[in-house]
Amino acid sequence: MRNPGSNGKKFDVKINFDKIVGQQHVKQLLQQILEGGRLAHAYLFSGSEGTGKLATAARFAQAILCENAEETPCGACKSCLQFTSGNHPNYMLVYPHPKAAKDVEKQSVVQMIKEKPYQVKLPWNAPQISIDSIRELRRNLGLKTFGHQRRVIILLDAHKMTREATNAVLKVLEEPPPDTYFLLISSDQENLLPTIISRCQLVQFNNLTDEDILQSLLAGGRGTESELRLVARMARGSMRRALQLVETGAGEMKEVGVELLRTAFKRYSEIAAYGAEIAGKYERPQLKEILESLILWLRDAFLLENVLQAQAEANLTNPDDQEKMQKFVSNFPQFQYRSAIKEVETGIRMLEKYVQPAVVLIVMMGKLRKYAIKP
Ligand SMILES: [Zn+2]
Numbered sequence: 001m002r003n004p005g006s007n008g009k010k011f012d013v014k015i016n017f018d019k020i021v022g023q024q025h026v027k028q029l030l031q032q033i034l035e036g037g038r039l040a041h042a043y044l045f046s047g048s049e050g051t052g053k054l055a056t057a058a059r060f061a062q063a064i065l066c067e068n069a070e071e072t073p074c075g076a077c078k079s080c081l082q083f084t085s086g087n088h089p090n091y092m093l094v095y096p097h098p099k100a101a102k103d104v105e106k107q108s109v110v111q112m113i114k115e116k117p118y119q120v121k122l123p124w125n126a127p128q129i130s131i132d133s134i135r136e137l138r139r140n141l142g143l144k145t146f147g148h149q150r151r152v153i154i155l156l157d158a159h160k161m162t163r164e165a166t167n168a169v170l171k172v173l174e175e176p177p178p179d180t181y182f183l184l185i186s187s188d189q190e191n192l193l194p195t196i197i198s199r200c201q202l203v204q205f206n207n208l209t210d211e212d213i214l215q216s217l218l219a220g221g222r223g224t225e226s227e228l229r230l231v232a233r234m235a236r237g238s239m240r241r242a243l244q245l246v247e248t249g250a251g252e253m254k255e256v257g258v259e260l261l262r263t264a265f266k267r268y269s270e271i272a273a274y275g276a277e278i279a280g281k282y283e284r285p286q287l288k289e290i291l292e293s294l295i296l297w298l299r300d301a302f303l304l305e306n307v308l309q310a311q312a313e314a315n316l317t318n319p320d321d322q323e324k325m326q327k328f329v330s331n332f333p334q335f336q337y338r339s340a341i342k343e344v345e346t347g348i349r350m351l352e353k354y355v356q357p358a359v360v361l362i363v364m365m366g367k368l369r370k371y372a373i374k375p
Contacts, residue, residue, distance in 0.1 A: 005026045011351045014071055015063045020056050021118075021239050022212030026203055030060050034072075039064065040201045041176040044158070046189045047205025050238025054156060055117035061091060061152040064181060086110050094137055095156040096127035118239040122157075129157070138168065141177050151180040158184040159191040166193050173199040207237025219299040222246045226320045230254060234292055234307075248286065250293065254318065256282075257294030261328075264365040265372065271365045279357035287357055291348050291364075292318040295341055302337035336371040343367045 013034050017027050017065040033039060045053040059073065062083045068074035075084070095109060105123050112120045137153065155161075163171060173182065173196065184200055186192055213232040214225075216239065222228060223246065231250045235242035245253070256278060263274045282290065296317045303312040304325050316322065330334075347364040351357060 006138065012070060013063075015060070016071055017056070017059060020059060021052055021216040022208045023052055023056065023205055026056060026205060029055070030063075034060075034063060039181050041180065042173050042182040042184065042198060042200040043203050044186065044189070044200035045203045045205060046186055048207055048238060049187045050118060050235075050240030050242075051205040052118065052239060053185045053205050054113060054120060054154075057154050058113060061154055064150055064152050065091060076110055081278055082086070084114070086114070087337075090151040092137060092140060092151075092153045093130060093156065094133050094153065096122060096124075096129045096160040097133075098124050098127050099130065099132065101127075106243060116243075116246045120156075127160065128354055129155070129161040129165050131162060132166045132341050133169060134161075134168040134172075138172060141172065141180065145245055148282065149179045151177075151349070153180070153182050155182060155184045155185065158196070159186045159188040166196060170195055170199070173276045207239075208235075208239055210235075213237075213239060213242045216316060217242060226318075227251055229319075230293070230296070233296055234289060237303075243271065245289065248289075250289075253289045254293040254297065254321075257290045258297055258321075260290070260326070260361065260365060260372055261294060261368060264368040271369075272362055275362035275365060279361055282357075284351055284354075284357060287361075288348050291344050293352070295344050297321065297325070298341050298344070300338055301328055301335075302341075303336075305329045305337070332372045334372065340368055340371045343371070 015027070015031050015034060045057050047053055047060075052201045062073035062080060065079045065083060065088060066073040067077040068081050073080050073083070079088065083091060084189075093110070093113070094102065097106065097109075101124065108123060109120070141151075141153075155169070160171075168191070176182070184192075184196070188292055189197065210229075210232040212237050214228055217223065217228045218225065219232060223231070227250065231242050234245055234250055234253075260274070260278065263271055278290070279287070300312075300316045300318050300321065304322070306312075313319070313322070318325075343364055347360050350360045351368075
């Protein structure tokens with residue numbers, strides 16, 4: 001059994017980061033921390049949504065508690081079995097929830113973290129971490145630890161603590177109980193009190209690269225390479241978005257985007273009808289994805305028209321659509337791609353500003369049509 005001492009002794013421990021996407025620098029850092037046997041009392045896992053903070057924190061927590069001295073978390077020792085079954089006596093998870101949260105809802109959160117750590121969505125509207133949750137935590141911290149000594153607490157969405165809860169946590173962090181380690185997680189560090197941040201060692205998560213996302217989706221057998229390359233581009237660094245796109249169908253979003261472009265060159269009555277139809281069929285976030293995929297498609301077409309063939313081909317987001325794009329490029333030799341892309345970007349901003357979706361789409365198509373003709 002590993003001695004969780006504070007003597008700084010090196011251990012031959014290797015953390016198993018299976019299924020944690022990218023973030024090599026974080027993996028290295030956590031590996032060094034555990035090897036050195038010198039854990040700080042509090043870490044702040046900070047970064048955008050979908051970059052793997054919770055997935056990594058859960059794995060790190062299990063590794064800290066694991067009794068195996070080599071490959072950790074081993075998944076087989078008593079501690080690991082307790083951890084995966086969701087009732088480790090020395091592991092606590094604090095997350096925002098309303099006072100009246102049902103047990104079944106709370107269980108669903110624990111289940112999600114275990115099964116889909118990149119897609120955890122709390123089942124409540126704008127929940128907060130209340131003082132009650134922190135009082136319960138402090139009561140638990142007052143109890144004697146069970147078995148081996150270490151204790152780990154994950155505070156999910158730490159920026160959603162109420163002021164009272166923040167002050168209570170601050171007190172704990174100022175005088176942390178021995179062998180107790182806090183992993184705070186936040187995608188909104190600016191809304192954390194500086195005094196909290198200064199008590200924590202910062203572990204910064206970067207947006208994932210397209211390649212990291214692509215490789216993870218491929219390994220998970222989530223589709224063909226050309227489909228997934230599009231998903232990876234559209235995900236903009238977030239594994240959460242990537243998995244959502246796989247589920248909602250990035251291919252479909254792209255088809256609709258291209259259809260909007262095609263319809264822009266038809267009669268005005270058809271533009272209005274199609275705009276209204278699509279606005280009625282999809283929710284605002286999906287409409288944004290549709291427009292984002294249209295931007296990627298237009299960029300591809302622009303590359304095909306303006307860059308040497310081989311170079312363009314190597315850089316296409318939608319290689320499967322090359323023939324369609326070539327056709328578009330030769331049908332509209334004067335098409336002003338830059339202005340068109342700006343127009344679609346404006347459409348996205350309008351959707352964000354809660355302009356009527358049908359209006360956004362119809363106006364956008366009307367303008368796209370103009371960019372095919374030289375002014
Ligand atoms: Zn273990």
